[in-house]
Amino acid sequence: MSTPYYVSAEQIRQDKEDFVRRGIQQAKEVIVLEYRDGLVMVAENPRKTTFKISEIYDRIALAAAGRIAEYEALRVAGIREAEIKGFRYYREDVTAKWLTNLYSQHMAAVAQAWDAKPLEIELLVCEVGSDDSRPGNQIYHIAFDGIYLEEEKYAVIGGRAMALREMLEQEYTDDLTMAAAVQLATRCFQAVEADADERYDITPRTIEVACLEKSAERRKFRRLSVQEVAERLRTDDAT
Amino acid sequence: MLELGDYGTSDFLQILKRRHPELLASPAVPPVQPAEIRAYEGTTVLAVVYGEGIVIAGDRQATEGYQVGERRIQKVYQIDRRSAIAIAGAAGPCIEMAKLFQVEVEFYEKTEGVSLSLEGQANFLAHLVRANLGLAMQGLIVLPLFAGYDVKRKCGRIFKYDAIGGRYEEDDYYAIGSGGKDARATLKKRYRPGLSRQDALGIVAEALWDAADEDIATGGPDFIRKIFPTMSLITEAGVSEVPEVTVEGIYREFISRLEQ
Numbered sequence: 302m303s304t305p306y307y308v309s310a311e312q313i314r315q316d317k318e319d320f321v322r323r324g325i326q327q328a329k330e331v332i333v334l335e336y337r338d339g340l341v342m343v344a345e346n347p348r349k350t351t352f353k354i355s356e357i358y359d360r361i362a363l364a365a366a367g368r369i370a371e372y373e374a375l376r377v378a379g380i381r382e383a384e385i386k387g388f389r390y391y392r393e394d395v396t397a398k399w400l401t402n403l404y405s406q407h408m409a410a411v412a413q414a415w416d417a418k419p420l421e422i423e424l425l426v427c428e429v430g431s432d433d434s435r436p437g438n439q440i441y442h443i444a445f446d447g448i449y450l451e452e453e454k455y456a457v458i459g460g461r462a463m464a465l466r467e468m469l470e471q472e473y474t475d476d477l478t479m480a481a482a483v484q485l486a487t488r489c490f491q492a493v494e495a496d497a498d499e500r501y502d503i504t505p506r507t508i509e510v511a512c513l514e515k516s517a518e519r520r521k522f523r524r525l526s527v528q529e530v531a532e533r534l535r536t537d538d539a540t
Numbered sequence: 541m542l543e544l545g546d547y548g549t550s551d552f553l554q555i556l557k558r559r560h561p562e563l564l565a566s567p568a569v570p571p572v573q574p575a576e577i578r579a580y581e582g583t584t585v586l587a588v589v590y591g592e593g594i595v596i597a598g599d600r601q602a603t604e605g606y607q608v609g610e611r612r613i614q615k616v617y618q619i620d621r622r623s624a625i626a627i628a629g630a631a632g633p634c635i636e637m638a639k640l641f642q643v644e645v646e647f648y649e650k651t652e653g654v655s656l657s658l659e660g661q662a663n664f665l666a667h668l669v670r671a672n673l674g675l676a677m678q679g680l681i682v683l684p685l686f687a688g689y690d691v692k693r694k695c696g697r698i699f700k701y702d703a704i705g706g707r708y709e710e711d712d713y714y715a716i717g718s719g720g721k722d723a724r725a726t727l728k729k730r731y732r733p734g735l736s737r738q739d740a741l742g743i744v745a746e747a748l749w750d751a752a753d754e755d756i757a758t759g760g761p762d763f764i765r766k767i768f769p770t771m772s773l774i775t776e777a778g779v780s781e782v783p784e785v786t787v788e789g790i791y792r793e794f795i796s797r798l799e800q
Binding site for chain 2: 374375378379381382384385388389390391393394396398399403404406407410
């Protein structure tokens with residue numbers, strides 16, 4: 302009879318964390334910023350149809366860094382659960398906090414399972430507030446193991462999130478216009494790319510931009526076209 | 541828990557059919573048999589919007605055929621901090637539905653950390669009514685009248701239902717039950733937008749009086765046994781029941797006016 306091997310819980314957790322960190326390190330980042338009319342999300346993404354930012358429900362969007370396939374399954378599951386809840390109760394009862402808990406529980410369960418690899422993704426669940434609602438804009442940052450943080454004003458996920466967050470700490474100001482917010486995110490990306498070994502050009506074609514607009518009708522989510530992104534990046538454009 | 545199993549289905553109806561058949565509009569209807577079940581029924585319950593919120597009220601009598609079954613039955617139940625339900629129909633299933641509804645709403649609030657919106661409550665109640673269709677087809681119908689104060693819109697709102705789960709909103713007032721039509725006739729003549737609390741309670745008392753006058757299954761004020769209709773006020777501050785002595789006072793005054 303073979304002797305059962307022993308690995309400490311601490312060691313298991315550490316191994317999983319290292320494994321995920323190696324995966325996430327290569328993941329391109331997503332920045333979300335609060336601006337005058339809601340939240341704008343900017344991702345480095347040269348692909349044309351594979352998105353990292355997407356619509357979940359009326360006021361809620363999801364952004365991810367990491368493995369697209371894993372993100373995709375969570376994205377669709379989130380939409381489904383949100384639709385069921387909105388249909389059962391009322392559209393306003395579907396909240397980012399609720400969705401965050403759902404993702405968090407799922408990711409924690411996968412990360413703790415002995416026979417599964419943890420998900421190599423980080424998520425941002427964003428909800429735009431209305432003028433009269435008390436919580437206002439909400440940004441939840443969920444790590445691979447389901448642990449989540451509530452972030453204020455801006456948040457970053459991806460490999461070089463730390464460096465980007467430091468830059469935003471310096472440069473972020475309240476009440477940004479959409480153009481100013483997109484430009485700020487782009488400047489941050491350019492700065493981290495300048496330090497990279499293989500330089501990567503940031504152009505309107507290599508970033509993905511979407512926003513949750515407070516002033517929009519029921520569905521607040523809008524994806525900006527390359528044309529619109531180019532317009533926002535023109536430095537003289539203040540709107 | 542998040543279910544990933546449905547990946548690849550973009551058909552929402554398919555997902556509902558498999559996972560939540562109770563949310564669909566046409567549940568299986570059992571074969572209809574003529575009702576032989578005897579149950580307490582007969583009612584007038586109503587709701588009236590006034591300046592600060594809404595009044596929800598009901599008589600106290602339950603009947604069994606041509607007999608009085610119960611004189612002090614409670615037909616109005618508080619659901620949330622700012623909502624209440626009044627029920628008409630077969631008493632047993634009615635009370636059961638009100639209880640389940642109250643637990644559902646409270647359970648939601650505790651698990652989610654935020655309260656279910658008034659409209660969310662109204663929609664959920666529609667599912668409960670629809671789930672009762674089988675019993676309704678056998679004569680044990682349950683019809684709620686749902687009222688609450690909407691903190692977002694800052695006004696009282698009324699929702700009525702039909703037996704198959706249809707949900708309809710009424711703007712100013714509504715009454716249901718065997719005496720509902722008579723109560724509505726009074727409310728129609730007496731109702732004015734932006735009523736004061738005093739005036740709203742006055743027309744509610746009068747509408748219930750008229751309903752009891754015309755409908756044998758609705759009980760009027762009973763001065764001997766001291767049984768009076770229940771009236772609750774729902775405002776931004778919450779639900780508060782109007783004390784029995786106040787209701788008695790309103791009726792004494794009403795009768796003295798009738799006698800003049």
